Amino acid sequence: MTALSVSVNTGHPTSPRLLRWLVRLHRPALWSWLGIVVVLSGALLWLGGPLTDASAAAWRQFNACGMGTCHYDQDSITRYKDAYNYLTYAVLVVPFAVAAWAGGSLVGREMESGTAQLAWTQGVSPTRWLATKLAAPAVLVAAGTGLLALLHHWAWSAGEGRIDTTKPWSSFETFYANGPVPVALALTGLAGGALIGLIARRSLAALVGGLCFTAFAWSATQLAMPHLWPTATSVTSLRHNGPSGAGITLSSGLLTSGGDRIADPYCGSDLSLQCKDLYTSLDAVSFYKDYHPESHFWPLQLMASGVLLVLAALLTLAVFRLLKHRTAS
Structure with a gap:
């Protein structure tokens, strides 16, 4: 140079x-x-x-x-x-x-x-x-x-x-x-x-x-x-069509009875017999979502x-x- x-x-x-x-x-x-x-x-x-x-x-x-x-x-x-x-x-x-x-x-x-x-x-x-x-x-x-x-x-x-x-x-x-x-x-x-x-x-x-x-x-x-601020986690009953919580989503899916996280098959609420059987086979008990709510703006x-x-x-x-x-x- x-x-x-x-x-x-x-x-x-x-x-x-x-x-x-x-x-x-x-x-x-x-x-x-x-x-x-x-x-x-x-x-x-x-x-x-x-x-x-x-x-x-x-x-x-x-x-x-x-x-x-x-x-x-x-x-x-x-x-x-x-x-x-x-x-x-x-x-x-x-x-x-x-x-x-x-x-x-x-x-x-x-x-x-x-x-x-x-x-x-x-x-x-x-x-x-x-x-x-x-x-x-x-x-x-x-x-x-x-x-x-x-x-x-x-x-x-x-x-x-x-x-x-x-x-x-x-x-x-x-x-x-x-x-x-x-x-x-x-x-x-x-x-x-x-x-x-x-x-x-x-x-x-x-x-x-x-x-x-x-x-x-x-x-x-x-x-x-x-990733610059800790996320909030929302846990929602399978009675809903999916995880709740409005904001910036980082990850979402299903929680098993043992606390493991697995992918969401996007079936919907377990009020549907087909979805209920699917969640039972997956040992899923609730939805989860890691996200940033409006308070994190x-x-x-x-x-x-x-x-x-x-x-x-x-x-x-x-x-x-x-x-x-x-x-x-």
């Missing part, structure tokens, strides 16, 4: 000067980010306000119809459902956009064009350059993504119990968009994109690399999240966010160490 030869000017620009330089250099990205946050925030306020009220009124009309001819505002129900789905996925996509920008523009393009090396000859040390490059965007990213997640949770809560088709808290999209995980993932994507940009030194390669890394971190979070969110923030800190440390190694003369 070849070190970058840099002759650093002995001047020491002030932090405001560095920030002004950063804003001028990335002004299009700054305005784009502010535009995204403002537009999505306005759309989420519309979703949780007028759209929710209209959809809830339409559901009241529908539920009051009984068995007769029903006249209700179906368009309001469909409009709410579509807007909720689109806005939820938009909130989840934000961390990927941050990672792509961090890799492709924030670091990768400057390394490729020589802008970074030029800054280092104008009295800006590589370490100070990188600290400014990461700190200011991190504040804006955390504030913007946090606002979107907060508004999404508010909009979802406004429809809970009022709209019959409201997504449950445990659904994949709703769960992740309703808490701080997108904020932690965006900061991880920022640090990961910066690291890949420094390694690749090419804007396009860093952009793709930042997206791939964030997708990997996102997938790993989904796999690890259910915040513990899971905080644990997953904590893991991502630790990863972001490690990536940031790696970026500084790599930059120091590459600029050592």
Whole structure:
């Protein structure tokens, strides 16, 4: 690995000067980010306000119809459902956009064009350059993504119990968009994109690399999240059609008289003679389910966010160490 030869000017620009330089250099990205946050925030306020009220009124009309001819505002129900789905996925996509920008523009393009090396000859040390490059965007990213997640949770809560088709808290999209995980993932994507940009030194390669890394971190979070907090176990009589307990399910099946766990043949209640004979042959006495109830929402969110923030800190440390190694003369 070849070190970058840099002759650093002995001047020491002030932090405001560095920030002004950063804003001028990335002004299009700054305005784009502010535009995204403002537009999505306005759309989420519309979703949780007028759209929710209209959809809830339409559901009241529908539920009051009984068995007769029903006249209700179906368009309001469909409009709410579509807007909720689109806005939820938009909130989840934000961390990927941050990672792509961090890799492709924030670091990768400057390394490729020589802008970074030029800054280092104008009295800006590589370490100070990188600290400014990461700190200011991190504040804006955390504030913007946090606002979107907060508004999404508010909009979802406004429809809970009022709209019959409201997504449950445990659904994949709703769960992740309703808490701080997108904020932690965006900061991880920022640090990961910066690291890949420094390694690749090419804007396009860093952009793709930042997206791939964030997708990997996102997938790993989904796999690890259910195991970051102890599960609750529900034991249900065979008189029911299956195990009870709403939430995020990890495993379920049958319990034998000896306490062993076996697979559920999905026969149903033992009120059916066929199912009763099957359970008797299996020595099954009840259903069981290991799951996370709604009370585990915040513990899971905080644990997953904590893991991502630790990863972001490690990536940031790696970026500084790599930059120091590459600029050592």
